[in-house]
Amino acid sequence: MRLTFWGVRGSVATPEVDNERYGGNTPCVEIRLSPKRALLLDAGLGLRWQSNRMLNERSKGNQVEILLSHCHWDHIQGIPFSPMMYLPDNQVVIHGAGYPTRPLLDNLMEQLRPEFCPVPNFFRQEIGAHVRVEQLTSDPWFNALGCRIRWGFLPRGRSATHVVGYRIESKDATITYLTDVEYPDGPEQCKQALELARDTDVLIHDAQFLPDERAETLNRGHSNYEDALRLARIAGARRLLCTHHDPSRSDRELDEVASWLRQLNDVQAEVAHEGLQIQF
Numbered sequence: 001m002r003l004t005f006w007g008v009r010g011s012v013a014t015p016e017v018d019n020e021r022y023g024g025n026t027p028c029v030e031i032r033l034s035p036k037r038a039l040l041l042d043a044g045l046g047l048r049w050q051s052n053r054m055l056n057e058r059s060k061g062n063q064v065e066i067l068l069s070h071c072h073w074d075h076i077q078g079i080p081f082s083p084m085m086y087l088p089d090n091q092v093v094i095h096g097a098g099y100p101t102r103p104l105l106d107n108l109m110e111q112l113r114p115e116f117c118p119v120p121n122f123f124r125q126e127i128g129a130h131v132r133v134e135q136l137t138s139d140p141w142f143n144a145l146g147c148r149i150r151w152g153f154l155p156r157g158r159s160a161t162h163v164v165g166y167r168i169e170s171k172d173a174t175i176t177y178l179t180d181v182e183y184p185d186g187p188e189q190c191k192q193a194l195e196l197a198r199d200t201d202v203l204i205h206d207a208q209f210l211p212d213e214r215a216e217t218l219n220r221g222h223s224n225y226e227d228a229l230r231l232a233r234i235a236g237a238r239r240l241l242c243t244h245h246d247p248s249r250s251d252r253e254l255d256e257v258a259s260w261l262r263q264l265n266d267v268q269a270e271v272a273h274e275g276l277q278i279q280f
């Protein structure tokens with residue numbers, strides 16, 4: 001099993017010189033289970049490059065299942081531009097929740113309306129890959145590509161909106177993905193996040209902001225590095241990878257954060273960058 005970060009930038013893509021080392025593509029993390037099977041965490045612009053790589057290796061017979069945290073643009077904008085969607089003899093399943101009450105398929109179809117998007121609607125037409133949308137049900141567990149997956153709603157500050165967090169249990173490792181989350185009463189009080197991250201091998205966590213930006217970023221729906229560290233410590237996560245970097249965060253600033261994280265000796269914590277791979 002191999003974990004690969006294809007997009008680590010939050011909110012908006014940043015193809016700029018100051019961001020090129022950590023990367024400017026919006027969120028997409030791949031859990032490659034075998035040469036032709038992959039679970040993907042979110043479908044930002046990193047999805048395009050993940051699809052290209054997978055199709056270069058094998059153009060047919062791929063099975064991809066995407067776990068969406070929510071439908072904000074930075075988490076779904078790679079879907080229309082993933083070449084996987086347009087090649088027959090491949091299978092794509094997209095899991096997620098509707099928002100706020102509209103079914104997930106309707107949300108994703110909206111993105112493909114011809115007023116906004118020039119590509120053929122692969123949900124509606126018999127073209128390309130076999131694409132299916134699976135709305136999350138009341139059951140907190142489901143199976144995908146041989147992995148057991150638990151999901152739960154996570155808060156975005158004091159707002160009424162929520163996102164979905166995932167815990168993926170495979171035979172090789174457990175990976176937890178919590179993004180675009182803001183704990184209104186601190187991570188200690190978020191039972192759902194604690195359960196999803198309990199004793200996980202890898203915790204991938206939103207860290208859009210710096211701890212000293214807390215006051216000015218309240219209720220923006222994101223965490224800072226301290227929140228991610230606190231959750232990792234309480235939950236007993238073995239390794240923390242911080243992601244969803246703020247669009248204004250330069251490589252130099254992220255280097256400083258990475259240096260600070262390396263000095264911690266009670267938790268293994270890193271700043272994720274595009275191309276980062278972990279083999280299990």
Ligand SMILES: [Zn+2]
Nearest residue numbers: 010011074180
């Ligand atoms: Zn986001």
